[in-house]
Amino acid sequence: MRHVNIPVFIPHLGCPHTCVFCNQRTISGACGFDPADLDGIIEGALSTVSPEDDCEIAFFGGSFTGIDRALMVELLDRAERYVASGRVSRIRCSTRPDYISDEILDILDRYTFGTVELGIQSASDSVLMLSERGHKREDSRRACELLSRRGYTVGGQMMVGLPGATLEDELECARFIADCGCREARVYPTIVFRGTALSEMMRRGEYAPLSVGEAVERTAAVLDIFDGAGVKVLRVGLCDSENLHNGEYEAGPNHAAIGELSASRLFLKRIKTALSDRDVCGREMTVFVPRGAVSKAAGNRGCNRAAINSEYKPGKLRFREDGALSGYAIKIVTN
Numbered sequence: 258m259r260h261v262n263i264p265v266f267i268p269h270l271g272c273p274h275t276c277v278f279c280n281q282r283t284i285s286g287a288c289g290f291d292p293a294d295l296d297g298i299i300e301g302a303l304s305t306v307s308p309e310d311d312c313e314i315a316f317f318g319g320s321f322t323g324i325d326r327a328l329m330v331e332l333l334d335r336a337e338r339y340v341a342s343g344r345v346s347r348i349r350c351s352t353r354p355d356y357i358s359d360e361i362l363d364i365l366d367r368y369t370f371g372t373v374e375l376g377i378q379s380a381s382d383s384v385l386m387l388s389e390r391g392h393k394r395e396d397s398r399r400a401c402e403l404l405s406r407r408g409y410t411v412g413g414q415m416m417v418g419l420p421g422a423t424l425e426d427e428l429e430c431a432r433f434i435a436d437c438g439c440r441e442a443r444v445y446p447t448i449v450f451r452g453t454a455l456s457e458m459m460r461r462g463e464y465a466p467l468s469v470g471e472a473v474e475r476t477a478a479v480l481d482i483f484d485g486a487g488v489k490v491l492r493v494g495l496c497d498s499e500n501l502h503n504g505e506y507e508a509g510p511n512h513a514a515i516g517e518l519s520a521s522r523l524f525l526k527r528i529k530t531a532l533s534d535r536d537v538c539g540r541e542m543t544v545f546v547p548r549g550a551v552s553k554a555a556g557n558r559g560c561n562r563a564a565i566n567s568e569y570k571p572g573k574l575r576f577r578e579d580g581a582l583s584g585y586a587i588k589i590v591t592n
């Protein structure tokens with residue numbers, strides 16, 4: 258069964274914060290949100306799916322549990338009607354960690370929620386402060402606890418390349434997200450959009466965006482941790498639709514295939530680790546990878562294949578699927 262999210266972007270409604278990287282008008286592709294559009298958005302998405310698909314209405318784009326309470330309840334009431342009709346399985350939303358409380362969850366409990374995604378972004382209080390997030394690491398831990406206690410699936414969103422963040426901060430954030438019980442994650446390399454505080458910081462020399470290569474390297478290391486912890490990564494990088502190509506983008510690791518590049522980098526690392534104590538020179542070598550992962554493991558334009566051939570000089574190198582493997586697991590067989 259195919260899982261389909263029906264995204265409903267609610268840009269900046271109710272959000273009093275101005276995180277340095279955020280221009281919600283830019284990210285969501287809309288200046289505002291008209292509640293009258295909700296049914297049209299959902300019906301439009303449902304018209305493109307098959308009856309067997311498992312559909313979820315996803316309130317994304319802002320801080321859903323921080324918007325005007327009456328509007329939040331109205332949107333949830335209307336979304337729940339689609340659940341009651343059987344056309345949609347459940348609802349999810351994204352929000353800030355400090356917008357989760359028992360009082361909020363008493364409201365969400367009345368609806369068919371599956372997942373609440375939290376914009377954790379970093380587990381370092383100094384990085385959160387430099388990014389002007391307005392919440393701390395402990396807010397994220399507390400929100401995860403509250404959600405888990407009530408049986409919600411928790412997703413953690415984190416960023417790579419925030420002001421002041423090191424690779425170690427990002428690895429720590431991934432470990433923190435896993436330790437807090439999150440079962441899903443999204444990883445966003447930081448992009449500088451025009452008109453944001455981050456753009457000003459960059460102009461003043463206070464912030465240097467990551468290159469694509471740096472973002473790929475650091476994201477791959479984060480994926481390694483999530484994979485080891487059994488956290489499913491739903492997405493790496495912003496969607497193409499999120500105004501990366503319409504003049505709002507200013508700087509940073511904007512690459513349509515950044516998720517694939519990061520996955521490829523992690524496969525290469527796993528293969529090299531597996532070969533560190535083996536001599537495959539001149540031998541036939543088959544690298545087994547999970548179903549659907551052959552092109553990622555071989556690398557963009559075969560770059561991993563070329564790197565392995567050059568460094569380890571196998572007589573022959575093949576990549577094959579093995580349905581028993583999952584995530585980034587590999588198995589190497591030589592003859």
Ligand code: SF4
Pocket residue numbers: 269272273274275276279280281318319320353376
């Ligand atoms: S909390 Fe979310 S919507 Fe508000 S400024 Fe920060 S990133 Fe943007």
